[in-house]
Amino acid sequence: MSGPTPRPTIDTVGALRASGHVHKPLRTEIRDNLLAALAEGRDPWPGLHGFEDTVVPQLERALIAGHDVVLLGERGQGKTRLLRTMVGLLDEWTPVIDGSELGEHPYAPITVASIRRAEELGDDLPVRWRHRDERYAEKLATPDTSVADLIGDVDPMKVAEGRSLGDPETIHFGLIPRSHGGIVAINELPDLAERIQVAMLNVMEERDIQIRGYVLRLPLDVLVVASANPEDYTNRGRIITPLKDRFGAEIRTHYPTQLVDEIAVIRQEADLVATVPDQLIEVLARFTRALRESSAVDQRSGVSARFAIAGAETIAAAALHRATRQGEPHAVARPVDLETAVDVLGGKIEFESGEEGREDLVLDHLLRTATAETVRGLFTGIDFGVLVEALEGGSLVATGEQVSARDFLAGLPQLGESDVYDQVCERVGAGIEGGVDDGERASAVELALEGLFLARRISKDSAGGETVYG
16 A cells, blocks of 8 residues: 655645646545545555445446535444545645645635635745645544534624624634534534534535524535434434435444454454454353343343453453463463453443343353353364363363463473363464464463363362462
8 A cells, every 4th residue: 555645835826727636626636646646556445344235336336426424323333434434535645725624625605705815916825735644534423513613603803803704714713614624523423512503404405504593605615414312312312304315325233243254343443452363262252242142132232342442451351461470471361361352341232221239141141151152162073072071070171360471381280191281272273382482382271171161071269369270
């Protein structure tokens, strides 16, 4: 991927015209850049997983049609990330009138002040270049958001300077007019008071703004995109019908439908302070998906992708905590750390009212189910008979939150010529002894032991932060 191009050096509108620059309306610019990316086989939506066959085609058709868009979906489905990715469809550098309040294009001034300057200065009208990141504005809708925040208000300081109240130059513009020539995103749109939503009607359809009885005919060139939770849409708040009608496209988002996409999201978004092996990320992904399918969990509020991301970060933190206290050179997460994540993250889940008091049981059961499914997928075909016999013969294996990888490995029963431990490590991509870190080897073998326990082939006792398999 090529790096950013340098800022252009053209600094007057005369030089801009001489360069052959062509001004495109915003929707045309987005459409042309999207079609160019598709024609070249480039992915216009980097970092998005699981939307390739559902959400993305709908959004692309909406943008090609030039429609304002509202995304509907439960929390943690990537709505905001999808909106922010749209910035990549803008030209990298765009000329604007230097000093203009709304960042107008030099060929198309729209405010009284900019029109006057353009007439007075002609080809000497100063130009500055605006990066596409500056052309995206985002507002989290809250009940206390005002019309002044979004549209604008009369500025008393400008009136005090001697201008009359009817003078358009007394207006202090809000977020939407200031996004002229760019994209404005409103998150959680139903949380806007209905009277505030009414103020957006003219902006989205007639492209003019009304402030305290004054109507300003501003041909705003802005793309309005929004997100909303379907539950908020009908309960806590709602998008008023006339505003809903102004959006040309209403697109439903969803959680990843494939396990591989769930894992990719966790890997991409989690900021890990220690090594978290792939098999544990898979357990977290399966656990999250099981929660989304459980009748004990309130599915109207959803189970956010942030749950699994926070889970990965938590078990990485637990591994680093252990490594620091035990003097391990390399911090690697192990299955025992999964329980610490559940203890911390349980509060992020909304349970059905009838499950009160059973929350921990539900979480424990679903985590075990996710672990068992992961073990079956990884270790099917490995003969654990010799390991089970050793444990039945009285051997015990101790692990725990503060048991180092080296101590765990030292406590494993000797299996003679059997290479069961090596097979387990190879299945998870951890290599064999001598070419693999103790932490990665311990993580793989501990997962195998947990799988044997869940298959009821060995026993397990947990107390005081220590777990003993036998």
